[in-house]
Amino acid sequence: AQSVTQLDSHVSVSEGTPVLLRCNYSSSYSPSLFWYVQHPNKGLQLLLKYTSAATLVKGINGFEAEFKKSETSFHLTKPSAHMSDAAEYFCVVRTGGFKTIFGAGTRLFVKA
Amino acid sequence: DSGVTQTPKHLITATGQRVTLRCSPRSGDLSVYWYQQSLDQGLQFLIQYYNGEERAKGNILERFSAQQFPDLHSELNLSSLELGDSALYFCASSGGTSGGANTDTQYFGPGTRLTVL
Numbered sequence: 632a633q634s635v636t637q638l639d640s641h642v643s644v645s646e647g648t649p650v651l652l653r654c655n656y657s658s659s660y661s662p663s664l665f666w667y668v669q670h671p672n673k674g675l676q677l678l679l680k681y682t683s684a685a686t687l688v689k690g691i692n693g694f695e696a697e698f699k700k701s702e703t704s705f706h707l708t709k710p711s712a713h714m715s716d717a718a719e720y721f722c723v724v725r726t727g728g729f730k731t732i733f734g735a736g737t738r739l740f741v742k743a
Numbered sequence: 744d745s746g747v748t749q750t751p752k753h754l755i756t757a758t759g760q761r762v763t764l765r766c767s768p769r770s771g772d773l774s775v776y777w778y779q780q781s782l783d784q785g786l787q788f789l790i791q792y793y794n795g796e797e798r799a800k801g802n803i804l805e806r807f808s809a810q811q812f813p814d815l816h817s818e819l820n821l822s823s824l825e826l827g828d829s830a831l832y833f834c835a836s837s838g839g840t841s842g843g844a845n846t847d848t849q850y851f852g853p854g855t856r857l858t859v860l
Binding site: 665673682732 | 745747776778785786787788791798799801833835846848849850851852853854
């Protein structure tokens with residue numbers, strides 16, 4: 632069975648400091664992994680995706696994520712947080728069977 | 744703007760009623776997905792259609808049904824509504840030349856907020 636665990640429900644950082652949002656997955660097959668962001672009262676926007684090419688994936692707005700098969704992780708990072716990064720972030724896995732599984736979400740707070 | 748449109752934006756109805764949510768995918772996308780987002784369940788995948796055919800089923804209740812029409816727009820029908828059906832319902836679409844592959848990026852619409860009173 633496939634599953635996604637986002638290890639933190641809330642993360643709070645100061646503006647200009649690094650961001651780390653953690654995601655572990657479980658999959659019987661080679662997964663496709665995604666990070667989406669949802670700003671308040673908005674739809675979801677793709678940040679980046681991993682599809683078995685390079686393990687370090689660069690996305691929009693300075694975000695990147697590294698696929699680590701040995702650790703079954705796909706953590707999202709950004710070197711320097713901006714106030715506009717405050718939002719909810721979802722880690723997503725898709726595997727054989729075409730089902731899409733979302734993590735519970737991590738709400739990122741950015742302090743001035 | 745993702746290019747995916749959903750109507751209506753808001754819907755308020757009573758228990759026991761039936762509603763229809765509509766989704767128009769991005770131009771050229773063959774796959775349509777439906778999701779439910781609620782505070783207690785988070786984001787749940789409901790169902791996927793690819794070029795008019797059902798492709799995958801998630802946690803969709805029997806009271807819910809969907810279809811994709813020849814012009815590729817999709818409708819999600821929710822019947823015998825209960826208070827617990829109150830949620831944000833998202834539609835997403837993706838390119839279909841790969842047959843709706845797992846690697847496809849899904850583009851999400853703005854959602855329909857359903858309130859059941």
